[in-house]
Amino acid sequence: xxxxxxxxxxxxxxxxxxxxxxxxxxxxxxxxxxxxxxxxxxxxxxxxxxxxxxxxxxxxxxxxxxxxxxxxxxxxxxxxxxxxxxxxxxxxxxxxxxxxxxxxxxxxxxxxxxxxxxx
Numbered sequence: 876x877x878x879x880x881x882x883x884x885x886x887x888x889x890x891x892x893x894x895x896x897x898x899x900x901x902x903x904x905x906x907x908x909x910x911x912x913x914x915x916x917x918x919x920x921x922x923x924x925x926x927x928x929x930x931x932x933x934x935x936x937x938x939x940x941x942x943x944x945x946x947x948x949x950x951x952x953x954x955x956x957x958x959x960x961x962x963x964x965x966x967x968x969x970x971x972x973x974x975x976x977x978x979x980x981x982x983x984x985x986x987x988x989x990x991x992x993x994x
Contacts, residue, residue, distance in 0.1 A: 906938075907937040908934070908937045911933055912934065912943060914930050914934075915927065915930050915934050915939075915947055916947045916950065916951060918963075919955075919959060919963030919966075919967075920955040920963075922959060922962065927963060927967075928966055931944060945964075948960055948964045948967050951963050
């Protein structure tokens with residue numbers, strides 16, 4: 876993250892690394908796995924999809940399972956609204972997806988919705 880930062884972006888990256896990772900993440904009280912679940916849920920609920928991608932990977936490396944991440948996305952949908960939950964679900968299902976892939980997923984979702992018996 877720091878090595879790829881531009882001269883303009885370097886101070887911001889250093890600030891985040893120092894305060895979030897060296898400060899918040901290094902605290903006692905929560906295992907890294909649970910910190911990841913909290914961060915993933917916050918990012919999903921606030922629509923921060925670019926950061927969500929990387930934190931899903933961090934969460935998996937911190938011991939979260941796909942089932943735990945999926946259940947967090949269901950909570951986001953239930954408590955923050957279905958658009959937020961669906962966007963997060965798409966990212967969680969394919970964290971390496973591009974924005975173009977999002978359009979493909981959206982088109983498929985529209986087809987599925989139109990074909991649903993309740994429509």
